[in-house]
Amino acid sequence: MATTAIPAGFRALPLPITQLSLAAVLKCGQSFRWSILPLPPSERHGLDNEYRLCLRDRVVCLRQSPDALFYRSVFPPGVPGEMETREAETLAWIRDYFQLEIDLVELYRQWGTADPVFDRLQARFEGIRMLRQDPFENLISFICSSNNNISRITKMVKSLCQHYSPALVTLPHPSGPTLPEETYHPFPPPSALARSEVSAKLRSLGFGYRADFIQRTAAMLVETHGVGWDAKKLMEPSEEWLMTLRSLSTSEARAELLKFVGVGRKVADCILLMSLDKKEVIPVDTHVYQIAIKYYGLNSPSKAANMTPRLYDDVSTKLAAVWGDYAGWAHSVLFTSDLKSFASHGLSSTPPAPPLTRDSAGSSLESTSPVSTPFETPLSTMKRKRATSTKKPTVRPTAFLEVADSLSALAADESGYSLAERVKRRRRKGGISSLDTFCPASG
Known part of the structure; x- marks a missing residue:
């Protein structure tokens, strides 16, 4: 692949998109102030958008190619200081804000080895990391x-x-x-x-x-x-x-x-x-609770349980045991993958509609979630990988075989809704009870 030319006025930071995907990280509800502006065809050259954020003293402008992050700063008129110093400050801010000292590719490898559910998702939803706001x-x-x-x-x-x-x-x-x-x-x-x-x-x-x-x-x-x-x-x-x-x-x-x-x-x-x-903290809402029950073996007295402090801790502890020290980061990837707005993310073409399946309770589930689309890694390959792994997964053995279909019921037709709005919609469909308010970072 040819290296993308550095846009005029920008500087380049070599950074593969597997370490940071602006298109995913800045749209999944962590931060709410980034302006995302489409570039004209004449300036794209493999770049789609410019991302801008206003700090106290400057506006940081970013563009991204598959192998580099391009950045520049814009200051109000009359601000003193050498441009070299200013851009060095901006680069330091970028490294801190995106926590670039953390090797995300290695974290994905660890999560994929320990968790077949995550392994199923990672090929499409790469480069999703936590911001340090x-x-x-x-x-x-x-x-x-x-x-x-x-x-x-x-x-x-x-x-x-x-x-x-x-x-x-x-x-x-x-x-x-x-x-x-x-x-x-x-x-x-x-x-x-x-x-x-x-x-x-x-x-x-x-x-x-x-x-x-x-x-x-x-x-x-x-x-x-x-x-x-x-x-x-x-x-x-x-x-x-x-x-x-x-x-x-x-x-x-x-x-x-x-x-x-x-x-x-x-x-x-x-x-x-x-x-x-x-980094280990997992914000728990109804969505997290349901997934912990369905795919990670959480025991629950009923599907309509109230979110007590003890249950909140049980869910968080269960998932932290699967994902480890960076459990909160892994949680963000899982939820981004389940957002309807990410249904086509990471796909080169629209896949055929998958068939209806049934969950463990026998209810019909229409597979419309972004998680339900085919992944590059075939299921047979994933089975072989599990068989040769030296670390025993914490996940239920059958969880990853059904996740592509049954996660869809939780996400269908809910793009952009808060938890309260999701609960009301699900109640009308005979769904779950209210547990907690929505955390945008969790979808």
Whole structure:
């Protein structure tokens, strides 16, 4: 394969797409502020989109080929500093944000060896890794996620930026002047959201009850840690304090997060996983619970069990035993693969519709999930691999034989819905009971 030429104004970081797939990672509900802009045919040359994110002092622009990540920074006029230094800072941010020091290919190999279900998925859903986000942005974003869907969360987060953070820079669309320019705003600091009038304003913008949660959480941070601005770190004292949670144990960091208004166990676990370096944490919702029962041998008193703290821990412990130290990362891959919006991801052509199958209870299941499409690795090859493995899989022996068909019932027709909306739809179809709110990172 010919090497893609470096786009004008960009720099190149050699990086195979098996280590990072922007098309997957930036669309699966971890972060909600990336602008994804299609490139004109004249500039593609194997590149489809430009990805942009506004930081406090710059806009980072990314493009990707199969073997390289291309990056550049755009600063507001009059910002001092040498371009070499600025681009070195951007590269350091990229390495940190995408956690590029972690060998994702090796993790996939380990998960595929230990888990036949994951082995079935990995050929199509490569390059999906956890982001290392700013903790305050991550906290507020997932307060917005309560009873919500990815599209609405994205609108809310961008609305916060537009109303409570000054514009940094306006950039033309990469496809040319015929498309509108976009003005970029950084994520607002805690002090901007802590004022008492913020709640009413957010309600007028459609945030509903989440408006109070956001304002009160920001106020708690400001009241406890004070107001100020570190010009070098580009953050306030409370944001610096949130960063220190990375050095605490998982249980200690979780306890601190649970003190905030609008943060329950699952939202706290999303934050632990996505911004506080707790790579083993698995946010548990109804979807995770059902998969743990069907494919990983979790014993449950009933399919309609309430999500008690003990059951939450049982599900998390069961899956962590399968996936190991990076269980939260593996969980993200599994859920991305089950999103209907990823139905054609990794496929060169649309496969024929698979037949109806039946689950262990004898119910008919229509195979429309992205997981149900054929994979490059034939089933017979997977059987041989299991037979020669020295490590005994934790998964039920028959789980991977049926996963391609029966996972589909959980994902069909649910693209972009929150958990609450999914539960209502399933109830109308004779489905499951309500367990918990939706974590976008989990689909």
